[in-house]
Amino acid sequence: MRPKLTLLSDEIIARVFEEAYELLLCPGIKVQNPEARELLAAAGAKIYPDTEVVGIPAALVHKALESVPREFYLYDYDGNPAIHYGGDSVHFDPGSSGIAMLNPETLEHDTTETEHLIRLLKVAEQLPQYDAQSTAVICHDVPKEIQDSYRLYLVLLHSKKPIVTGAFTNKTVQEMIDMLALFAGGKEAAREKPRAIFDVCPAPPLIWSNFGAGNLIALARAGIPAEIVSVPLSGAAAPVTMLGTVTQHTAECLAGITIHQLAKAGSPIVWGGAAAIFDMRKGATPMGAVETAMLDCSYAQVAKTLGMPTHTYLGATDSKLVDAQAGLESGITAMVGALSGINMISGSGMLDFLACHSAEKLVLDAEGIAMAKRMVKGVQQHTDTLATGFYDEKINFKGGDFLKQKITMQLFREEQHLPSSVIDRDSTRAWKAAGSLDAFGRAKLRVKELLASYSRPEIDPDKLSRLHAFTLDLAKKAGLEELPRLEDYQPA
């Protein structure tokens, strides 16, 4: 009895597709990448030369939907399938591409550098709630030209988990694909057992930029999974209505899948996004709003009628601190995402409209994720009789009777999520004795523990030195003679 949240009727979903197909033709999709336009034109799309707008006929989309995979896996360093993109599988990863990190002592949002990303990696590596790592923050201590590939380098050094990443240019996506191939032992191996997935963003409304479409093509050809992150903003860069926004999102995804499959039919791609409403008071894009979560649940439902793997951005907050607002927005939206059966839910750890990361928030969010995953597991039947089998001859009508049953010991971990020390279930006395800490205070302690207990996973030193040489070479070309010194890895 797995619980499932759905917000749209079949009739409405049918109309979403109907109107999305109309949008693909009129006004059409603005495709700013010449190669993508050529692929579309060659397949029969109508090109409007002066505007870069392409009218994509339904038949072209249908063909793409025939070849696109309905499921695939991401693999960990050891080659185990660790993440299932498909069906109603639910996974979480920390949000990506923050530019700041909350300093737990000063409460300032510090500009992120190498040390910040490493702290996040060390924490997320040890929390089983995070099925994947992400290239969580930008390291401003290296030149812009290598900021995306350098993040991937750091993750590969410090983690064995699958990786959610992304490239900032059409040049660097290729470099990052090469890094993965180098680490996997060749391009074929990297394709066979992909370790990473790349977020690729269309621009709302209805635009596939030069860089976005270029990334789609490069990833398709390399056979490395792509994740569409369509970001319609209701009321500003998309219609004000939820259904209008979801329809635009559908059109952007269908266009992306079409370009992608034209580049290489059969390559894996995910129907994803970071849809949000547009806040009419502040002009902001609230990630913690309930409507944002409703948009995501809705577009996931649309994707699922096609059997497509899904992604979204939830579990984040717009608060600047790890406070009550952070807790309620992150917890509620993570729960909505999980109940929607979304395959990859990115955003945990993030504050301030996805700009700022926090290791303390990561450990708190891990508890919210655990609750969401527990909820999704549903109410299960573990025993043949529901209750009668528990009342044997040893029952003496005492409150503690069931604590003495073997089956209690066998099943309590199945039935209950056992929270970490960031969740307070102490008596008032014990809580006072432990320093009367609030959730943020407890999270700070837990982060310190995790940073102390981290040890870099065992990774083939030969692969590491080749990866290091490759990255150093990129750095030198960008004018940086030495990569920042790392505490946990010193190249030979």
Added chain:
Amino acid sequence: MSEELYKQMAQSIIDGDSDLSVELAKKAIEINMHPLEAITKGFVVGVNYIGDQFGLGEAFLPELVMAGEAMKAAVATLEPELMKLGEARETLGRVVLATVEGDIHEIGKTLVGTMLSASGFEVTDLGVDQPAEKIIGKALEIDAQIIGMSALLTTTMVRQREVIEELDKEGLRPRIKVMVGGAPITRDWFQKIKADGYSEDAVGAVKVAKELVGKADS
């Protein structure tokens, strides 16, 4: 040989496996291992381990209770042998446990009983809703060194004081020491009613009880 058996004994307690702990106790008898050695070098090691793990938040209540049960079962198997040898397991002390009058909550108190007996105390658990005279009567009857009282309600915790006042009136303290516990019981309350000991949980209660009978772990 013995070392290996001690390890298995400790593990059977850690696993909360009463069947196995009884089986290992029987094996100890078969090979003429001294029952006290089996208890102190084998089974008790397991109880202590799980108690420590519980204190660290690594073990959970079902594991603690099952370990206590497995311990009780093993000791019950070894006791007749001890009797034959004309020795008894040195009891750390006799304890009367009860939930006070008007209160029917006893999960915590039962846990304390399990842990106390697993640690070597002789425990008489009177159950719930026990008036002062019954608690004191039983303590006198078995010559108990400790009375342990539980209360879950702020409205019933005052009964703990009544028992203590009654004991004082009869001049039974310090001969009988009083431990109190339960959700609303604070250090303030424990001091106010002049009890002799109090603990937050069952593992702590064992430590307090040992101190009260002058047999604290060194």
